[in-house]
Amino acid sequence: MQMKPILKWAGGKSRLMPRLRPFLPAADCLVEPFVGGASVFLATDYPRYVLADINPDLINFYQAVVDSPESVIQAALPLFRHANTSVDYFRYRTNFAQWRATRGIKRAAVFLYLNRHGYNGLCRYNLRGEFNIPYEHYKKPYFPAAEIRLFAEKARDTHIRFVCLPFEETLALHVDEHYAVYTDPSYFPPEDRDGFTGYYITPLRKCALPSFAARTLSWRKSRLTTSWKR
Numbered sequence: 001m002q003m004k005p006i007l008k009w010a011g012g013k014s015r016l017m018p019r020l021r022p023f024l025p026a027a028d029c030l031v032e033p034f035v036g037g038a039s040v041f042l043a044t045d046y047p048r049y050v051l052a053d054i055n056p057d058l059i060n061f062y063q064a065v066v067d068s069p070e071s072v073i074q075a076a077l078p079l080f081r082h083a084n085t086s087v088d089y090f091r092y093r094t095n096f097a098q099w100r101a102t103r104g105i106k107r108a109a110v111f112l113y114l115n116r117h118g119y120n121g122l123c124r125y126n127l128r129g130e131f132n133i134p135y136e137h138y139k140k141p142y143f144p145a146a147e148i149r150l151f152a153e154k155a156r157d158t159h160i161r162f163v164c165l166p167f168e169e170t171l172a173l174h175v176d177e178h179y180a181v182y183t184d185p186s187y188f189p190p191e192d193r194d195g196f197t198g199y200y201i202t203p204l205r206k207c208a209l210p211s212f213a214a215r216t217l218s219w220r221k222s223r224l225t226t227s228w229k230r
Contacts, residue, residue, distance in 0.1 A: 002043050003154065006065065006147040007112070008121025009037030013184060017043040025223040027180035029159075033167035034184050038062065042154065046180075052163040052170040055123070056103075057111050057131075059164040062151075064108035066160070069152040073145050075109035080116070080143045089117050089135040097130035116141045180223045 005012060013020060017039060024030070024040075029048035032040060035058070041049055053059055064072050083092065096110050115121060118133035126132045163170060167183070175181060 003150050004144075004147050005037040005039050005042060006144045006151055007037050007061075007115050009039075010120065010122050011184070012037040013039040014043070020225075023225050024182060025180045025225065027223065028178040029180070031170065031175050031179050031181045032183075033170040033181070035062070036184060038151070040182055040184075041160075042151070046158070048159040048161075050161050050163055050170070050174045050179075052165055052167070052174070054164070054166050056164045057107065058123070059162050060103045061108045061111045062155075063162050064105050065148055066152050066155040066162075068105060069148045071105045072108050072112070073148055075105050076112045077143060077145070079109065079113040080141060083113070084117065084138070084141065086135045086137075089114070093131055093133075097128075100129055112144075116143070180225070182225045 002014065002017060005014060014037075020040070021043065024044060027046065029050060030040070030044060030046040031050040031052070032038075033052050035041070035051040035053045038051065041051060051059075051062065079088075079092070083089070092110055093114060096107070096114060099107060099110075114131060114133065115123065117135065117138065119136040122133045124131070124133055161174075163174060165173070171181065
């Protein structure tokens, strides 16, 4: 049975994994420059992983879950039980913005709360680095205690490294000929439609990924699988 992601994540690949998995090459390590909801990690069995993202809150969350899953559960559960109103949500969202310099269990717990109570599982920040997803009126948001524990268990059974870097630096610094790379960047909307192309402050440039990935991986002799949509 496939493990479920902890976070709600727009563009997550859980449902596509049965079709995607055959395209992922065998390797000693899988590198994901856009880890997002970590669906690929949860559905594969590489000996080692480098899970990267430009969003420090996302990387802090996963690191906290692996280091201390029970502490994350204990810190987040009261928020799910007692803070399911728009007033509560916007108060924690404001506090989250004011705590930008902090990391660890408390910030990880609030990040999970915002993810599960915000609109459609989106993760978006304004140019000041403030999380700005509106409140969604869920009757009873699901609390993923089992998913937190299973994620931590799987991470401990493999050699995993979390990296907070732009994708260019992840590919340049953390890939060699023994590694496979899976990239799942933001999709770009049609020219006549609105949309956002990044899950942190700086949006992804449309021209950036194909040229840089091809150039980097050509001399490192690594194997690239991508869900890039032109």
